[in-house]
Amino acid sequence: MSGMSVxxxxxxxxxxxxxxxxxxxxxxxxFLVPLALFxxxxxxxxxxxxxxxxxxxxxLVGRALPAFVLPGVRGGELRSEVLREEPxxxxxxxxxxxxxxxxxxxLLRLAASGEAPIYGLNYKDERxxxxxxxDRFGDPYRRSxxxxxxxxxxxxxxxxxxxxxxxxxxxxxxxxxxGPIATKDWEETIRPLLRRLRKEPx
Amino acid sequence: xxxxxxxxxxxxxLLTALVLAVAPFAGxxxxxxxxxxxxxxxxxxxFVFHLLAFACLAWAFAANDFSVLYVAMNSNVLLPLHYxxxxxxxxxxxxxxxxxxxxxxxxxxxAARSRSLPREVSARxxxxxxxxxxxxxxxxxxxxxxxxxxxxxxxxxxxxNPLLQDIGLIVHPPVxxxxxxxxxxPFAFAVAALAEGRVDAAWTRWTRPxxxxxxxxxxxxxxxxxxxxYYELGWGGWWFWDPVENASFIPWLAATALxxxxxxxxxxxxxKAWTVLLAIFGFSLSxxxxxxxxxxxLVSVHAFANDPERGVFILAFLGLVVGGAxxxxxxxxxxxxxxxxxxxxxRETMLLANNVLLTVAAAAVLLGTLYPLLMDSLGLGQISVxxxxxxxxxxPLMVPLAGLVALGMLxxxxxxxxxxxxxxxxxxxxxAAAGGIAAALLAHxxxxxxxxxxxxxxxxxxxxxxxxxxxxxxxxxxxxxxVMGMSLAHVGFAVTLTGVCFVSVLEVEQVVRxxxxxxxxxxxHDFRFEGVHDxxxxxxxxxxxxxxxxxxxxxxxxxxxxxxxxxxxxxxMTEAGIDPGFTRDLYAALGEPLGGGAWSVRLHYxxxxxxxxxxxxxxxxxxxxxxxxxxxxxRAATGGIxxxxxxxxxxxxxxxxxxxx
Numbered sequence: 001m002s003g004m005s006v007x008x009x010x011x012x013x014x015x016x017x018x019x020x021x022x023x024x025x026x027x028x029x030x031f032l033v034p035l036a037l038f039x040x041x042x043x044x045x046x047x048x049x050x051x052x053x054x055x056x057x058x059x060l061v062g063r064a065l066p067a068f069v070l071p072g073v074r075g076g077e078l079r080s081e082v083l084r085e086e087p088x089x090x091x092x093x094x095x096x097x098x099x100x101x102x103x104x105x106x107l108l109r110l111a112a113s114g115e116a117p118i119y120g121l122n123y124k125d126e127r128x129x130x131x132x133x134x135d136r137f138g139d140p141y142r143r144s145x146x147x148x149x150x151x152x153x154x155x156x157x158x159x160x161x162x163x164x165x166x167x168x169x170x171x172x173x174x175x176x177x178x179g180p181i182a183t184k185d186w187e188e189t190i191r192p193l194l195r196r197l198r199k200e201p202x
Numbered sequence: 203x204x205x206x207x208x209x210x211x212x213x214x215x216l217l218t219a220l221v222l223a224v225a226p227f228a229g230x231x232x233x234x235x236x237x238x239x240x241x242x243x244x245x246x247x248x249f250v251f252h253l254l255a256f257a258c259l260a261w262a263f264a265a266n267d268f269s270v271l272y273v274a275m276n277s278n279v280l281l282p283l284h285y286x287x288x289x290x291x292x293x294x295x296x297x298x299x300x301x302x303x304x305x306x307x308x309x310x311x312x313a314a315r316s317r318s319l320p321r322e323v324s325a326r327x328x329x330x331x332x333x334x335x336x337x338x339x340x341x342x343x344x345x346x347x348x349x350x351x352x353x354x355x356x357x358x359x360x361x362x363n364p365l366l367q368d369i370g371l372i373v374h375p376p377v378x379x380x381x382x383x384x385x386x387x388p389f390a391f392a393v394a395a396l397a398e399g400r401v402d403a404a405w406t407r408w409t410r411p412x413x414x415x416x417x418x419x420x421x422x423x424x425x426x427x428x429x430x431x432y433y434e435l436g437w438g439g440w441w442f443w444d445p446v447e448n449a450s451f452i453p454w455l456a457a458t459a460l461x462x463x464x465x466x467x468x469x470x471x472x473x474k475a476w477t478v479l480l481a482i483f484g485f486s487l488s489x490x491x492x493x494x495x496x497x498x499x500l501v502s503v504h505a506f507a508n509d510p511e512r513g514v515f516i517l518a519f520l521g522l523v524v525g526g527a528x529x530x531x532x533x534x535x536x537x538x539x540x541x542x543x544x545x546x547x548x549r550e551t552m553l554l555a556n557n558v559l560l561t562v563a564a565a566a567v568l569l570g571t572l573y574p575l576l577m578d579s580l581g582l583g584q585i586s587v588x589x590x591x592x593x594x595x596x597x598p599l600m601v602p603l604a605g606l607v608a609l610g611m612l613x614x615x616x617x618x619x620x621x622x623x624x625x626x627x628x629x630x631x632x633x634a635a636a637g638g639i640a641a642a643l644l645a646h647x648x649x650x651x652x653x654x655x656x657x658x659x660x661x662x663x664x665x666x667x668x669x670x671x672x673x674x675x676x677x678x679x680x681x682x683x684x685v686m687g688m689s690l691a692h693v694g695f696a697v698t699l700t701g702v703c704f705v706s707v708l709e710v711e712q713v714v715r716x717x718x719x720x721x722x723x724x725x726x727h728d729f730r731f732e733g734v735h736d737x738x739x740x741x742x743x744x745x746x747x748x749x750x751x752x753x754x755x756x757x758x759x760x761x762x763x764x765x766x767x768x769x770x771x772x773x774x775m776t777e778a779g780i781d782p783g784f785t786r787d788l789y790a791a792l793g794e795p796l797g798g799g800a801w802s803v804r805l806h807y808x809x810x811x812x813x814x815x816x817x818x819x820x821x822x823x824x825x826x827x828x829x830x831x832x833x834x835x836x837r838a839a840t841g842g843i844x845x846x847x848x849x850x851x852x853x854x855x856x857x858x859x860x861x862x863x
Contacts (some may be wrong), residue, residue, distance in 0.1 A: 028535075028536055031475070031531060031532045031533075031535040031536060032532045034479060034482075034483075034528045034531060034532070035525065035528040035529055035531070035532050038486075038524055038525055038528050039525070041572075042517060042520065042521050042525065044572070044575060044576060045517055045520075045575070046517055098444065098445055098574070131713075135776065135791070135793050135794075135804070136435060136776065138774055139794075
């Protein structure tokens with residue numbers, strides 16, 4: 001019974017299918033569209049692979065940190081002067097920034113170890129989202145300024161989020177790191193730099 | 203020794219996969235039955251070697267073998283045994299192994315049922331699955347070996363990410379991967395059909411149950427992930443549009459479209475090339491998603507660049523599998539032109555609209571997810587689009603989709619008239635409108651009214667379509683399981699829609715400073731803060747709050763949200779305190795201590811939030827019902843491969859399914 005019905009359907013289908021094949025065979029342009037879209041996507045991913053974010057150097061390195069006063073994400077305010085009290089880190093972050101989560105555990109460890117004060121620049125973010133993000137993932141910052149319109153970010157030449165600036169005692173930008181800080185970056189570049197800066201006389 | 207055994211098993215698995223990828227396909231091309239007959243045994247071997255490798259890694263975790271790098275990185279002595287076992291898939295290498303193991307399980311399942319297929323088809327399908335396994339095994343062995351040794355061995359391991367120390371971790375990834383990887387089966391069927399140059403009703407009948415089962419797992423996996431995020435992340439949200447979530451949601455949208463287009467292809471012999479394309483898309487997207495998540499390309503372009511070897515490998519493999527399938531499609535799809543013509547007003551048109559909406563939704567979510575990468579590549583900086591983009595794009599696509607469900611179920615194939623449907627749906631429309639108005643009056647919200655109206659519209663029209671099919675109540679049990687499953691899944695969609703809409707619109711959230719003894723009212727409930735005390739778990743210390751909830755003086759619940767600090771981790775974890783309910787959840791999460799015993803506390807009243815997951819469970823039950831329809835369990839065409847495997851696995855599928863009159 002069942003075998004018959006399978007065969008019956010298949011016989012009908014085959015006739016149909018052959019008819020279709022003879023009517024239109026060969027490659028139609030529209031069938032190439034998915035392949036072309038995929039090729040574009042693969043190209044995009046490949047360019048992502050080749051990108052080395054570290055090479056974009058900031059023209060601001062060596063110059064003074066632009067002065068700013070921002071409302072704090074959790075109240076209060078963040079003034080650029082406090083960053084000069086001792087060599088410190090200014091980390092640009094946002095709740096919408098997935099890459100920030102990569103470096104976040106490292107920042108939390110740094111904050112817990114007290115090696116350097118970390119200040120945050122909350123870039124183009126909604127305050128509620130930012131507070132929730134800090135509640136969810138932990139808050140490594142002494143204070144985060146809320147740069148809703150991204151104006152301070154513009155002054156700082158922020159290229160992407162996250163970025164981290166090393167600020168020396170004179171309020172100068174000693175170094176800028178683009179992208180999440182990996183343990184290697186911290187151990188080989190940023191920590192030695194901070195140590196050197198701390199030893200420098202004021 | 204045991205880890206080396208696992209490593210060796212992986213190498214054997216790779217060799218077996220190579221045989222599976224090459225021999226049956228060559229056999230199908232040369233019409234050599236002996237070569238094709240190798241497929242089932244190779245599939246069985248592939249599964250056994252995977253299982254062995256997996257067991258070896260699990261043993262290394264159970265025995266705290268910190269000379270294995272992966273174990274040392276993701277476990278420690280204090281971690282309870284069940285989390286140590288679950289830690290096998292807690293990070294990159296092990297989750298690849300789980301992925302590959304599940305793929306080999308699906309391959310074995312296809313092989314076990316291969317007697318119901320013509321042997322050329324089953325040989326090609328199994329060869330494609332074998333080819334995918336080759337890619338994964340190479341990736342594991344050459345760039346991400348879970349058995350790599352650490353010498354000298356670590357004395358103590360680092361811990362498993364505390365976020366993952368939860369029952370959710372034990373269950374969620376395997377279920378999700380079952381769905382992800384299950385889409386490889388319709389993909390393999392699609393490639394086999396293209397290679398053969400033919401798609402017919404039999405092909406769709408073979409492909410449908412696999413697709414539906416994979417979709418069922420994917421549904422459960424996504425819902426489970428959402429539920430896990432809800433109670434474990436302490437953020438009170440149930441969906442974040444985060445790249446990791448999107449990576450599973452995009453294939454789900456494609457698979458949902460595929461299920462619907464397969465229905466048309468089977469019943470009406472049309473949409474054939476499109477269905478094959480969707481089957482390719484479904485798995486390609488899940489492959490893209492898996493790799494995006496695993497490689498971190500989206501979490502950060504930068505992180506990807508740190509490990510170029512993996513990145514290049516991933517991309518090359520993706521290009522080979524997806525690019526190869528799409529090239530085959532471009533070459534052969536012309537032969538798949540279908541016959542069935544249909545009028546503008548017909549079930550075909552409704553399902554076409556369903557497919558267009560779901561595909562556009564999948565593309566929009568994909569675009570939003572890849573947007574940072576796209577902008578970065580164009581040199582415009584790393585710009586993320588967040589919830590506002592997704593909400594704005596997604597909601598307008600889901601509203602017509604929900605509206606179309608009724609027409610898709612009730613309209614006839616080929617040609618129908620609105621005048622015929624109008625009387626059928628009049629009552630339903632009136633009920634939906636009444637429900638919408640009631641919701642508008644009660645909740646003072648147009649969005650809630652729309653949500654309630656649409657949900658009632660879907661549920662009502664589902665009932666109406668069943669009434670159309672059965673004249674007497676006892677016929678209800680005789681409905682084909684496919685119809686029962688579809689109806690249940692559509693009701694599930696309505697339930698999820700209700701939950702999503704109500705909790706989004708009507709949720710009440712308050713962040714307050716509470717000192718011991720303080721209380722605050724949220725949505726008619728009084729939350730009294732009794733203070734915070736210390737508590738300890740097996741491998742963490744916690745600060746646990748006591749919050750007593752009363753409503754009109756009567757006690758309702760006690761909530762105990764926590765802040766946990768895990769041994770060896772700097773990061774504090776927030777554990778929410780939740781009182782679940784059918785129509786509402788009460789949810790409390792601790793913020794920061796504010797001194798003097800006071801804390802900042804976040805309190806939520808979440809109406810109908812559980813309906814989101816309840817609906818998903820209904821959808822999944824519907825999927826399981828539909829996949830078990832007798833139609834698919836028919837005995838096979840002649841010429842299937844006879845193999846011992848079937849006897850081994852019970853072979854219940856061999857019984858001739860009862861054909862309904």
